[in-house]
Every structure is written in structure tokens, then in C-alpha cells.
Amino acid sequence: MSEKEPIPPKIYRRTSLKELAAHLGLSQTTVSRVVNQSPGYLRIAPDTRDRVLAAAAKLNYQANVLAQGLRSKRSQIVSVIVPEISDGYSTSVLSGIEDSLLLGGYFYFVVSHRHRPDLLRDYPSLLLSRAVEGLIAVDTSIDEELPIPVVSVSGHSRHGSIVNIELDHTLAAHQALEHLKKLGHSRIAFIKGQSFSSDTQTRWRAIIRVAGELGIEILPKLTVQLEENGIGVEPGRVATMKLLERNEPFTAIFAFNDHSAMGAIVALREAGRDVPNDVSVVGFDDIPSAATNNPGLTTVRQPLQEMGRVAASTLLQMLRSPEEHQRRSILVLPTFVERNSTALAAAVRKTRTPTLIRSGQ
Amino acid sequence: MSEKEPIPPKIYRRTSLKELAAHLGLSQTTVSRVVNQSPGYLRIAPDTRDRVLAAAAKLNYQANVLAQGLRSKRSQIVSVIVPEISDGYSTSVLSGIEDSLLLGGYFYFVVSHRHRPDLLRDYPSLLLSRAVEGLIAVDTSIDEELPIPVVSVSGHSRHGSIVNIELDHTLAAHQALEHLKKLGHSRIAFIKGQSFSSDTQTRWRAIIRVAGELGIEILPKLTVQLEENGIGVEPGRVATMKLLERNEPFTAIFAFNDHSAMGAIVALREAGRDVPNDVSVVGFDDIPSAATNNPGLTTVRQPLQEMGRVAASTLLQMLRSPEEHQRRSILVLPTFVERNSTALAAAVRKTRTPTLIRSGQ
DNA sequence: CTGAAAGCGCTTACAG
DNA sequence: CTGAAAGCGCTTACAG
Incomplete structure (x- = not known):
């Protein structure tokens, strides 16, 4: 006992929705509605709401985003493809992208193609099999039509529905x-x-x-x-x-x-x-x-960081309301x-x- | 018709295992075993194997990795936490990490904490709720015990099971x-x-x-x-x-x-x-x-890139055989x-x- | 050698 | 106001 007390390990045991519901004597449906504030949330009895919220906080409930994604078809993941990650240009853009995505609750995969034709060809399907919801291409032209929204930073894609963020x-x-x-x-x-x-x-x-x-x-x-x-x-x-x-x-x-x-x-x-x-x-x-x-x-x-921020927030916008008319290109100004x-x-x-x-x- | 022919869009319609199985008149079990070469693969009739493989190739079957992850408890995702992504130090390490992970079929989330206490505190649980299987911390000390393997690059963590990649x-x-x-x-x-x-x-x-x-x-x-x-x-x-x-x-x-x-x-x-x-x-x-x-x-x-490569391959190794005795630190040499x-x-x-x-x- | 069934952890029509 | 049930797309004991 003369040694330093070990720091008590933070509880990382994850509570599932099922456990939380059982603990509360409620159905998963109700608990899910409360913790996600999903439609129907307002119709739930205020004190039920409070009980659920309190228990969720106490048991440190955090949804399994994988399962959410599978069920709701929203993985909350996008991907960024860059020529080379160890390059000042890409990383400034990435820094801006991260700012916007974090606010939107999205995480991202980065992949760098290094101008290798095999990687350029294979990455789109690899990413799709990871269920990414959208793609940001940095200084990389995407010349196939993908089934997900694509925003291009300095990509000058004239293809289908791609939105370009470009410098004047x-x-x-x-x-x-x-x-x-x-x-x-x-x-x-x-x-x-x-x-x-x-x-x-x-x-x-x-x-x-x-x-x-x-x-x-x-x-x-x-x-x-x-x-x-x-x-x-x-x-x-x-x-x-x-x-x-x-x-x-x-x-x-x-x-x-x-x-x-x-x-x-x-x-x-x-x-x-x-x-x-x-x-x-x-x-x-x-x-x-x-x-x-x-x-x-x-x-x-x-304004590389800003271009990243704009790219990401545009992509999130496209994910939220796909039907809305989206500008084909967004101009940013040099200094x-x-x-x-x-x-x-x-x-x-x-x-x-x-x-x-x-x-x- | 005088305009350039539009490139025929590559087929990105994703075939599910169920569809593939139905198409072949086989059960999902069998098809799954073949495409994943899972245990039992060898016991499957050679011509069944061939039929499955041929159909999978023809219909461009790619597994939904989200679903795989949910079921098998392996998301095939790890995360890298860095102080700041737009920094030459981190990105050189990231470049090496990407090399190793790609070979292992893993993708990664990058997050940068920017020395903000709130982000440092919250990222671990956020990442766990994304079901990441492991974490690489670059120039960042992790002082809590996480329920997943952690490899630290220049982190000097003396905590529990963390493996440090450090310079001599x-x-x-x-x-x-x-x-x-x-x-x-x-x-x-x-x-x-x-x-x-x-x-x-x-x-x-x-x-x-x-x-x-x-x-x-x-x-x-x-x-x-x-x-x-x-x-x-x-x-x-x-x-x-x-x-x-x-x-x-x-x-x-x-x-x-x-x-x-x-x-x-x-x-x-x-x-x-x-x-x-x-x-x-x-x-x-x-x-x-x-x-x-x-x-x-x-x-x-x-050797930043090498440190990244070593960190990632060490992490993958830990994920593959968690029981194996793992060195507490791996030394790399400066030039x-x-x-x-x-x-x-x-x-x-x-x-x-x-x-x-x-x-x- | 192959398959039926359960279940990973969620969400979401549908019903009452 | 709340819940039972189905199902997202897979894998994996278990059975035959």
C-alpha cells in the first residue's frame, strides 16, 4: 500500500439500450425516442423523459453508432480522399474539414491515393462498403458518378452532382x-x-x-x-x-x-x-x-482551412436535405x-x- | 448526340448477401463462408465454391462492413489521435500508419485534440461509441485505462497495457x-x-x-x-x-x-x-x-513514417492475438x-x- | 457438405 | 402516451 494508488479506471463498460430499458422497466422504443429526441419525443410524459435521461446519464449510456448506422442507413461517417496526407496542402484543408464535421457529429476516414491508379480505382468501392455517407475529394478529380454526395476541393469536376469548392x-x-x-x-x-x-x-x-x-x-x-x-x-x-x-x-x-x-x-x-x-x-x-x-x-x-470548412459543411448540408437545389460551385477568394x-x-x-x-x- | 457520350456510370448498386444467396439458390451461411474464407471454408464442395466466387465477382458483391462489425464485434476501424492535424510531425506519422493499416484492411478516424481539455476528455468515449477496435495516440499522453488496445507514438505512457513507440x-x-x-x-x-x-x-x-x-x-x-x-x-x-x-x-x-x-x-x-x-x-x-x-x-x-508504420502494425498484432505477451516499448533509432x-x-x-x-x- | 435460426444493438412503421 | 415486432446485413454456434 506504500505505492501510489492506482487511478480507479473510469467505467467504460458500455450500457446497451436493452439494459437501460430493462433497468427502467420501459421498452427500448421509448428509451430510444428519448435519448435521440426522435419524432414522438414530445409526446412522451415529462417524468418518463426525466427518468430516462437521468438513468442514461447515470449509467453513461452511449449509443452504438455502428448499430444505429446499420438500422437507420446513416453511418455518420464521411471520407476524405487526398493525394498525400503528409503534405501541407491537404492537411490544412483537413484541419478545416475536421472543424465542421465535429460540429455535425460526423467522423471521417482519410485515404491518400498517391496518384496510384489502383488506389484511385479501388477506394470508392472500398469506402462504399464502409457505408460512408459522403466524400470530399481534395485536389483529386473524381470521374465516376458515385451513389453518394461528393464535394470537391480544387477538383474542378464537371461530373453530375459534384459540388466544387474552388478558388477565384x-x-x-x-x-x-x-x-x-x-x-x-x-x-x-x-x-x-x-x-x-x-x-x-x-x-x-x-x-x-x-x-x-x-x-x-x-x-x-x-x-x-x-x-x-x-x-x-x-x-x-x-x-x-x-x-x-x-x-x-x-x-x-x-x-x-x-x-x-x-x-x-x-x-x-x-x-x-x-x-x-x-x-x-x-x-x-x-x-x-x-x-x-x-x-x-x-x-x-x-484559404485552405476555410475551403475545408466550407466543403464539410456543404457536404453535411447535402446529406441533410438531398433534395435541395445545391450550387454546382462555391468560389473562395485568395489573399x-x-x-x-x-x-x-x-x-x-x-x-x-x-x-x-x-x-x- | 453531337455531345460527348456520357461515361456509362459504373454499377454501384450494392448486392447484399441475401440477394447473392437467393441468386445462387444457396443459404447465406454457405455464401458467407466462401466469400470470407471462414472456418469451414475447406469443407465446402469445390464447385459450390467456384459458383459462389464467380457470382460474387459478377454481381460485384462487397460485404457491408458495418453489419459485419456489428455482428462479429470487429469494426475494422481504429482511431488516431493527434495534437493537430495540420502539423508536419503528425502527418508524417499518419502517412506511415496508413501504409500499415491499409495492408491489414483497416480504416482509421483521425481526431485532433489541439490540447483542449474537453476534447481530450471526451474523445475516448466518442471513439468507443464508434466501436473503434484500437487507438494510436501521437504525441499525446493517455492517462486512463481504455478497454481497447492503445499504442502510443512518443507518448511515454506508463499506464497499464499501453505500448510505446519511442525514439532512442x-x-x-x-x-x-x-x-x-x-x-x-x-x-x-x-x-x-x-x-x-x-x-x-x-x-x-x-x-x-x-x-x-x-x-x-x-x-x-x-x-x-x-x-x-x-x-x-x-x-x-x-x-x-x-x-x-x-x-x-x-x-x-x-x-x-x-x-x-x-x-x-x-x-x-x-x-x-x-x-x-x-x-x-x-x-x-x-x-x-x-x-x-x-x-x-x-x-x-x-523516423516518423516508420514510427507510424510500426505503431499501426503493432496495434494490428495486438488485435489479432490479444493474449500474446506484448513488449511495453519499442525503440526506434534517430539519424x-x-x-x-x-x-x-x-x-x-x-x-x-x-x-x-x-x-x- | 450445407442450412435454419438466433442475434449483434439499434430504429421505426404500426398499433392501441 | 407507450410498446411489440420487424428488420438493417451480416456471422456463427448448432444440427444434420
């Missing part, structure tokens, strides 16, 4: 290109996204349109695309090396995302070019490491974040006073 | 401190972890022990602790500012983790100190951004990663030839 890419392109234009850049290089990324096409079209409006030329020789292979900043580094080999002068790069912007900075540094003094670099997304990068990344922020990876173009710098140079964030 | 902190401390010692650092500052992090204590004790062995002094004036509030690199930046205010000279910092090491670098830069020429900084974890940080972070790598945030101490540099200076990674 036109505004995003405008913010980035106008920023570079103001700084005096006219020879701007572009790093396009990997072909597997569902944002690649949409964003590129917006860039072309906006560049036209702003009178910015897009030169094929200053355009490279990220390769499918490679992780982290590597694809951006490789793409930028390719760009440098072409010997076509440029003073700025607009990268597809922050990862590739960081890779671009690495490649430029290796080639002896200073960022931002020789070359300005603009990223996209504003993942957490964009701020701590050196130099801090000027970037177009996607432009100026840090230290962009500066006045060298040509312009000479003609202006140093105080005009942004001091950064 | 002594080796880790040895790698980092010997590295700094070799570079000629003797005045080393230490950033301790937040009090809520379960690794803080263990790692600090290991550091004290190893420092003693290596003859490295730990000065209270050169020791600071991360504050609980603040996200990303901010706590590390704040701690380092506090350190600098003390006006006690130091030439190196051993930080609790990579985030705080990055924050330290920011604070040092703001104070006009160059990393690594004035101060060397060593991080811990090797999260993805450690490599892309500028300067690249010298750090102690935790020391030299990058560019550490260099020879200034005092030493003068006395050696420049070629001795590491060229970095």
Missing part, C-alpha cells in the same frame, strides 16, 4: 501579375503545375487571360511544367534548372505552388542568382513553411501575401529612390 | 551534442519543449545525462522553455529573444524541434547574428521543411542529418584551415 483563379492571377508588373517586371517566367493536379489547367487559363488584360507577354521559352515525379521542392528545382538552361533572360518567376517556388529559389541560388535582387519569385497556396522560408515567400494565399521573395526589377530600381523598395513583412 | 533519446542527444562538441562549441544554449509535449521530459533527461558524459555544461542562464501558446515558429522565436536578452554568451543552440530551431534562426537574424557563422543551430525531427529552410537545418531525424545551420565555432575556426569547414549537404 482569375483574381489570384490578377493579384500576382499586377504585383510583378508594378515592380517593373516584364520578362516573367511561369512554372505550370503537374499534369495530374486538377488545378493546373484552370489556373493556367486564368493566367493567360489576365496576362492578356495586363499586357504581359507569356513566352513559350519562359514556360516550364513541373514533372510528375519527385517530392517536396525537387520538381520546382528541376523545372527552374531547365528554364535557366534555355538562356532566355527573365527577372521574375510565377510558380505553380509554394513548393515549386521554394525549389525555384534553391535552383536560382545554385546558379548564383539572388532572390529577390536578381529574380523575384511568387508562390501559390501559402503553406505554413512559406512564412519561415528564407527569403519569406511572396505568395497567393488560398495576396507580400514577403521578401519579390522586389523591384533591377532595371527599375536604378531609376527610383531606395525608399521605394518594400521593406518586406 | 539517449542516442539522439549523443549525436547532436557530440556534433556540436566536435565543432568546438562549449557554450551551448538549450530550448526545452512545451510542458504539454510528452517528449519534453524524456528528451531533457537524456540531454542532461549525455551532456554529463561528454563534459558539456548546461547553464540555467542558457536554458529556455517554449511557451504553450503560439503556433509555427513563433514559440521558438520568442524563446530565443528571451535567451538573447540575458546577455549570456553562447555559440550554439540545441532546439527542442525543427519549428523552434527555425524560430531561433529568425530571432538570431533579427538580432544581427548569422547562422551558422555566429551561432550554430541544431533542430529535432527533420520535418519536410527542415531541408528547404535557409540555411538547411542540421537536425536529429526521427543525424548535417546541413548548413551548424559550423565550426568561431574560436576554433581561426586555428584550423578553411578546408576543414564542412561544405554542407
